[in-house]
Amino acid sequence: MSSNPADERYRRGAAMRRKVLGDAWVDRSEKNRNAFNSDWVDFITRGAWCDVWTRPGLEPKIRSVVTLSVVLALGHWDEFRLHLRGALNNGWTREEIKEMIIHAAVYAGVPASNHAMKEADEIFKEMTL
Amino acid sequence: MSSNPADERYRRGAAMRRKVLGDAWVDRSEKNRNAFNSDWVDFITRGAWCDVWTRPGLEPKIRSVVTLSVVLALGHWDEFRLHLRGALNNGWTREEIKEMIIHAAVYAGVPASNHAMKEADEIFKEMTL
Amino acid sequence: MSSNPADERYRRGAAMRRKVLGDAWVDRSEKNRNAFNSDWVDFITRGAWCDVWTRPGLEPKIRSVVTLSVVLALGHWDEFRLHLRGALNNGWTREEIKEMIIHAAVYAGVPASNHAMKEADEIFKEMTL
């Protein structure tokens, strides 16, 4: 499946996405493109990864904290797992991520952080293997 | 109203709260203590401002981003206004806060960031006067 | 405006609503009925106040805790104010409501309970006047 046009926004978004999420994850996602979801992947590559993530006003490392905090608060766990890896790629340590999760408990409630700890624990174990 | 015990957790929390939110805000809050809300103020001074904010693993500047992002995502606007001032006190610029709000729109939706822009715009105008 | 049919569900719901929320509140609401909102008032009188609140399996006092906890968690403040008065009518004290709000902070986050404290404080002041 290769419907994505090679316009400038798409190219810049695809590069940023690959930089943050890593080749393994992006390759897998691209392999799963099909007639139903391809428009969506194009849409977020341009609208999120280019239009927002490449803006110069904030370094990617800080964008990772905003992202993780928002998705933890809203219980978007697919996205949390994804951006947890992105946060490590962008320079955060596991210890710092643990602190973000503890901190978030005050504002998003203990259950959100409790679940985030489980997700992070599992992902860190997978990465250690 | 002065029910707050001078234990170590309370003292450390009260100091952190004053450092992040500023004397003007804390003085006003303390003046509003009464028989109904005093336990609550003691509770968050110890449980949030001491037990979480004074933890060494993450600098207050980063704690401000986590806080702002979570409360923006959940629509807690009282808290957003409060911690917007805290974020400035902890070293973020208005331009960087604008970028956080734009970034959060991808993950929390445009309406949350749209409202956050209005709140931030009003607070920055008040602070300029 | 008096479109509400006098069927059994409506009558039982209207009686429960009046018992929990009080005459003053219901009289004001009924006075505000108009061509746009009248269907809605009929709908909740039957669907919420009769079909749910009059079920025998749980006393109204406990239904008030469920209600307050859910609307605090979801930030429905109109409904929180309304059901705070209902909770007092159903037998809870101000001290117990304060404890519910403090307890909820663990699970819904500090900002939700912080706002609930403000709302409760204002309502209790109004009621004291």
Place this chain on the structure above:
Amino acid sequence: MSSNPADERYRRGAAMRRKVLGDAWVDRSEKNRNAFNSDWVDFITRGAWCDVWTRPGLEPKIRSVVTLSVVLALGHWDEFRLHLRGALNNGWTREEIKEMIIHAAVYAGVPASNHAMKEADEIFKEMTL
């Protein structure tokens, strides 16, 4: 304040925004642009009003239902008021909007629809004056 570049995405988004929200609302918003919020207005004009609203796969009338339903569910009332006017402009009647609000109560809970009824009632009264 006139930082918005006249690129194609901006022009198409601005036209759609004006068509859905009406001149009065857009003129007021544009007058409120300033150094802080101008990037944001440009961002949503391109990213929401052009990239999403002008997509051919769904008529604007249906986009209005999706929008109203999502913002009602999430309690984004600024956006609800705004898009309520947009829904009328896109061909929905007040009666149909009332039905959407009643329907949404099943899935988003009674308090969300209760508040939506109040907002809609106020806006419809303003428009009748």
Place this chain on the structure above:
Amino acid sequence: MSSNPADERYRRGAAMRRKVLGDAWVDRSEKNRNAFNSDWVDFITRGAWCDVWTRPGLEPKIRSVVTLSVVLALGHWDEFRLHLRGALNNGWTREEIKEMIIHAAVYAGVPASNHAMKEADEIFKEMTL
């Protein structure tokens, strides 16, 4: 298990539920009734499927959009899968549902629509088999 009384509301609700969700789904649900959940199934058959879905003011096809949009926004994925099939039964195409999901991303955030795309993709694959 067959505790459901054959009152008018129950009969009309059961018929609408069957029409929207299809026999296969309803048969499976009815087979899972037991002493614990039977009251609940009766409750939603009357309160949601009769009292709301059979109201004349809005055709079922539009009710499906409201439903899908609300549950996508709130992350109720069991209900999303259920009503995705209902939306197809009520006349929407897969392409139109894709557009609704892309549209919702603006208002509910990218992660909600990202997960909705996955759910829809899986269900459409199951249906094709």
Place this chain on the structure above:
Amino acid sequence: MSSNPADERYRRGAAMRRKVLGDAWVDRSEKNRNAFNSDWVDFITRGAWCDVWTRPGLEPKIRSVVTLSVVLALGHWDEFRLHLRGALNNGWTREEIKEMIIHAAVYAGVPASNHAMKEADEIFKEMTL
């Protein structure tokens, strides 16, 4: 893994946690402690189980209703399962819990209670085995 200090808050919180959740659950959780999650377990043992649950103003039975209602409303299902067992330990019957779930549907929406019914049904079946 045994990093938890034996201070007074920790001891009182651990006792309350064991009383509400039961030995089986707590033993399993303690066995899963590791370098990453141990701080978190200490944090909630003190901050939630001691500082909040042991407060004298509200009996644990009522704290269970507040907890269940909040986590049902917010869709925190790990926590719902956990505290469903806690609610039984604190004196609620399965019938009463069913009523709480039906009641919550009015305020949190049908999908939240629909999912809660499934979770409760599964847990009650496990407990019967």
